Amino acid sequence: MARPQQAFASALRFTCGFRWLFACLTVATCWCPTSHAAESYSEIEAAYRAGDLTKAGEVSAAEVERGVWNRRWSELLIRIQLDQGHYVESLTTYEKAIDRYPTSLPLRALGIEVANFNAKPDLAAKNVAFIENYLNTGQLRYATSDTLVSAGRFFSKNGIDARIVLKSFYDRVLETNPTHLEALVATAQLAVEKGDFKVAAETVAKANRLDVEDARLQHLLALALRGTDASAASKALIAARSMNPSYIPAMVTEAEIAIDREAYQDAQKIVQQILEINANAPRAHALLAVLSHLNGDYAAEEQHRKQALEHWPTNPEVDHLIGRKLSDKYRFKEGAEYQRKALTFDPKHLPATFQLAQDLLRLGDEEVGWALAEQVNEADPYNVVAYNLMTLRDSTDGFITIPIEFDPSGANAMILLRMDPLEYKVYGAAAKALLHNAAEHLCQKYDVVLKKPVLVEIFPKQSQFAIRTFGLPGGAGFLGVCFGNVVTANSPASQLETPSNWKAVLWHEFCHVVTLNKSRNRMPRWLSEGISVYEETQRDARWGQAMNVRYRAMLLGDDFTPLSQLSGAFLNPPSGLHLQFAYFESSLAVRFLIEQHGIEKLLKVLESLGDGQAINAALTEHIGPLERLDGQFTEYAKTLAMDFGNTLDFAEPPRPSPFDSPEQIKENQKQWAQQNPDNYFAAIALTDRDIADKQWQAAIDRLTTLQNAGIANGACGVLKRISGCYRELQQTDNELAALKSWCDQSSDALDALQRLIELHQQQQDWQEVIDRANQALAIQPFRKQLQKDLIAACRERGQMHQAIDALNSLTGLEPVDPAGLHFQLAQAYQSDKQFEQAQNQLITALLIAPRYRDAHLMLLKTQKAIATAKAEAKKKAEAEKAAKAAEAEKAAQAAEEVSEKDKPSDSERSDDQTQASEDSPPSSEPQVKDE
Template sequence: MAWPLLLIALGSINGLLFASDLDTAEQLFREGKYTESEVASAAQVELGIWNERWTRVLMRCQLVQGKYAEALAVYENAVKRYPTSVTLRMMGIDALRHSGGTPEQIELENARTFQLLQSSTLRYASRDNLIAAGRYFTAQGEDARDILELFYDRVRDSDPNYLEAYIATAELALEKGDFKVAGDTLQAAERVDASDPRTAYLLARSFESSDSSIADASLKRALSINPNHVPSLLFQAESAIDREQYEAAERSISAVLKINAKQPEAWALRAVIAHLRGEYDQEKELRSKALETWNRNPQVDSLIGVKLSQKYRFAEGAEYQRRALTMDPGYLPAQFQLAQDLLRLGENDIGWQMASGVAESDPYNVVAHNLTTLKDRLNGFSVLETEDMIVRMDPDEARIYGGAVMELLREARSVLCQKYEIQPDAPIAVEIFPEQNDFAIRTFGLPGGDGYLGVCFGRVITANSPASQGERPSNWKSVLWHEFCHVVTLEKTKNRMPRWLSEGISVYEERAHDASWGESMTPTYRKMMLGDELTPVSQLSGAFLSPKSPMHLQFAYYESSLVVEFIIEKYGIEALRKILVDLGDGMDIKDALGRNVGSTAKLDSEFAEHAKTLANAFGAKADWSRDGFPERPSQQQLTDWLKTHPHNYWALTTAAEMAIAAKQYELAADYLKQLDELGTFTGEQNGPLERLSIVYRQLGQVDAERNTLSRIINHSSDALPSLNRLIELSKASKDWKQVANYSDQVLAIQPLLPGGHQSLAEAAEQLDQPARAINPLTALTYMQPVDPAGLHYRLAKALADSDQSDQAKHHVLIALDEAPRYRDAHQLLLQLVHPDETPSEPLSAGMATDKDTQ
């Protein structure tokens, strides 16, 4: 249909089609009214209006709608009139690629563009041509900092209100993983012009990994400005895939394909969904559709690979990156993603080599730079290795508790592999970082990741050491048990399992191994389960990706573990194992559940009822209502309230807090004991049970304090203050068996401070268990002891009593090197050298009776 006829046919649309106002046409495009904008701009181009911007608007409309051949025809006519327009040439290359242009034709257009950029006319180029030049050189892999300085910053300096410079800068920063620069730039861009959907969309991208609430709000705003904004719709589809909400993803993809039936990324995302559903033949067809307009487009396979890797399917993701690199060996995003995939698969040699190569080729790639810097630090780590385990740790930490790490991992492997009937056929790599930022860089590529204690990629585990966690670290044994469970279940399913099930099994297995590990019921969880915070099982994975708060994320872990517990209790462990087998065979989670425990709808309903039963059973005698309870009650209001609501949890808790603050410990104890009788106590930090232990201590009621502290550690895996107090009390009563037991629990939380080692060594010596004293005494030798001679003597004696005479000699000699006149050390050395001889006379009177540290 000729353009004049099309104008007549569409002339009634909004009364704007015959407008010659360029700003109006651009605004129509910005709002997603692509047909109207196309018609208006086409009319002006046909009339021969001498303004290149009309041509650009027309081509943008055609390209976004997939009218690549038409866009190419417009370009071929326009470039004769505007031969020095870099912007136009960049759009022409895009049109040529998607119109079946040969590699030779595309290379020729690139050469012509480069020739133009080399000419002296560029020095007098317009703002838009400078931005286009920057984008051209970005695509060629030129140094990003040079592009910023020579093009984007130059434009922003000359015109601080030119939006396109901000957009281009943010796009470049996002491409290189510099989310802070991207976020700052876009916030500045919003102050210039908040009516362009691109700023809101890019802002969503920049906050995607750090603040989901900002990302979600920005994406909604982008789509409110332009409901047909293709990048935003694709991002929405990606987010839905991440949440395993495939129907929602399909709706967003369909919206894109309604705009452009040939859109490559849309078809690529459909291929991802097909792969995740195990529909591999359909996946091939959809991939072919994605490559239909440009059969050597590396972005298609790279995007598919990225989304699969985000689902922890690193082997499949890596294969897609290799496909992308066969199409374009120089495509840096695929190179770097492949490097990351290989590192997460444990293929470290080639993974680090590729990451270093990307960092050298692309110095502004923040993630690549971070990884290569981290590699230098990793080279200094100690390696603890067995046939099936490789642990990398800081050397000092490895000497102190590396042996305990290996022992814990061996136990986890034995118990969990047997339970889930799987044996990994390659060594498991574990990397433990004393610096939280190093952990985050190794795990996520960027500093941050607060709240994560460990991450498992399959056969690679990364974890924070207690050194990175402040005064009250988490139980490292619990963390590693959790992560090793991921190894087992990911191996069982070939990394094909939803997030909720993977996390749910790991938290469940923590509790199964030790009742104090993992998540357990709290008043907050009770409220969430009985309110509207309980997530249907079919939507649980999404609860991990966009939680409203850190508490909601923790609740997602807890709820997932309850689902697993429910499945095991109702259908048996064999049903759970069968679900994992089906997932490993490529079955969708809905089908796997349906085959073994019933439909997801049924599971949603049954579990919701089960969860409410559990929640109601917690503190069943308590009054949990807040209706009418004053927000900040006075003492008198509280007293009056309790007269009519004697079992109210919130009133009793508040009353106890106020009594403690007023140092009315007897009264506080009464309130807290009432809470205990109502069955509301948990081991949560700073909860009523911890407060009760403090109250008993203030009252001098040692037995009651000890019993309360014992209850705390039975409920909590990281109650370090309670354990230290129990050690103190047990030493006072000379209960050395309990001292040793509590010290072991301290070392499962904080092995990097001397306290736990000192107590365990002392208890072992008092119990005449020399073998048990060896490890803590050895650890203490690496902690800058005040009395190194005495410490090495004690270690030597423990080794000698454990029939390890060679090691005993080594340490007694160290003691004598520190204190040459150390009498007991001399005597021990004589016994070690002449074990069958008993000294017939005392040692020389000139020798010190104890030791001389001269």
């Protein structure tokens, strides 16, 4: 019997050789005289697509019972019975139908599903064999459009390259009949399954031009847009539910989104709605298993899994869905176990194989993870995510891995830093030092022992980071992501004009490593992100996020989110500002918990989460009732907001009338600003007008008022404006003070730092140059001038050993004079008495420029210094050895003297013997005296 690959080859020959015949047959089968039955079927199918399962089921059953010679009635009835979970009835309907239509490929394909849900693997295998034989014998030459679509779906489920299925089946149907709805739906479904969301969206757009209402199309559009346009995806999902309230796939997606938002009660309600339609729905019970796991009720989890598998005991989709959702919640270990269960049911189930590959890569099990990803890529070349991952692996093969050992608790833990070797030259040493510091400090603070190595990967290209992290290009705005023991991060090289502080990013992500290990990856997103942002500010007051005017308004307005609902703020935020505000408010919540209740209680919450307790229950047990916490946090946050600039008025300016001219609007705004001198927005508006008119002192006066009100931090533009005004007035000391204040409160004010360095150089304040250059390099280490400024300042202070890292960085930035640079490095190492490193740098310089006289001379001196150092080291070692020997001998003599002192005298020995004879009992043995 031909296997699917052989059957496909045969089918492909016939679809190519008889393309003209297929076109003719399609036209012939599409044309028939209008009949009442045809109209009735179209109406009932429309009712089915609209979710009226009762009416559609009753009419279909009546038509089948009436014996109408139209297999579509039987197929529709079977689909309805499967949707409602009437699996036994679907088997009866199928058996009767297949007796009448034994050669129907679409009916046979439907019969595979019927057999599976009735636990009849032999019947399923029989139908598979029939379809393979049907395709192998070339009967597709007479195939209708429906048969070709069914054949394509069969092949796509049996390992045939999806691109070939598209071209040879679905596209062929659409070439003859561009409005064939099922071919369009099948194309979009296949594209979504393979991660080709662009093709999926384009196909749905074509189908929508047919002016048909089909929930399947809107659901597919929602899946296609979910990763790139959350708002449009949400609208499409709402449209799908509106078109068909009983469409279970859309309901499952809606429940999944609710789980992602940690709106578990909403998810529970949606699942119950599914069960009202189909009490046996496997995906509904699978989602209940997920919810039970997240609630720590593992017995209920197993029970729901058992219910999901009740009618199809080897259904791999059940465990695949449970595992995928647990992985979405960062529980990759548990998710991987479920994928392994799915693969025991079907070892060729590619979705489970690929999900397992991704889980293992995120768990740090790279060898097996990459092998599985490669396996999927070879078996399914159209899988976009698998292809992207393998392309990424090829492009990052040249990365180097640097082990970082730390030992905060005797566990011999390790970090593996992986990055491009050229990038490592530039800032690798600083990254290594920062990660070591973060590990020791945070592990001790949160009482965590890292038992497995932590992998930190830094990618020079944003696209590489996105593919490694999300599987697809995109993810702009994400600087780093932590999966538990794996961290991925964007290199500063991938950030363009407005780079962020890469040190703050790595500290933030490593904090995730610690807290996720503490909670076993079982913490809500708001708490995880809140702790990481909070710890940024604890490490460096310039890091993290600070209160600003926008955040103040959001805390006091409708954008404020209660503590118990904070995770929902991260899903589908209306704008980038709202996402940033979610991070800020979460950090505020953590600050509230620590300040008001102590970090010890927060640690207990994390431990309870690790034991499987839900967040609300853990907060209630260790801190207090959730309602009270919500009220306390609301008061805390709003008090902080009110205290921010409390001498100012923050009322928004009135909106301009659409009937006013631009000149009138401008004049009205000016009058309003002048009438409200204590208003923040008025002050900013008048300041900007003063700056435009070059009224620098007037602008400074207004800005100074704002600064005195306490709102001039690194998160607003007050200090930026005021320093600019002082620069225009050439008031260097005042400009310097404003820039210092700005840079002392901001983590990424790169331009301000460069100006500050310039001013300190003019004043020859070299220590300030060193400090500010180091601060700037934490933002953008790839700016050569910053490295050079640091080196020059170290030279001026006679502290060239402090310039070693900067000089090493320049070697990775395409230096104009590489030999000279290595010579400078040799000088720096020599000043730090690292003579062997200096020798290596001199040899490198001479390899580049063999006639470099100064390098030759310095090499001779360095070699003498090395010889002298070795001799001194040897002499010192011998002296230490002799000293130890003398000390040991002295200790031995002292011990001997003590021993002699403790020995009894002759008289004492005599007395002892006398006492012994007095104390000893008489012996029964005869005494024998030795002669």
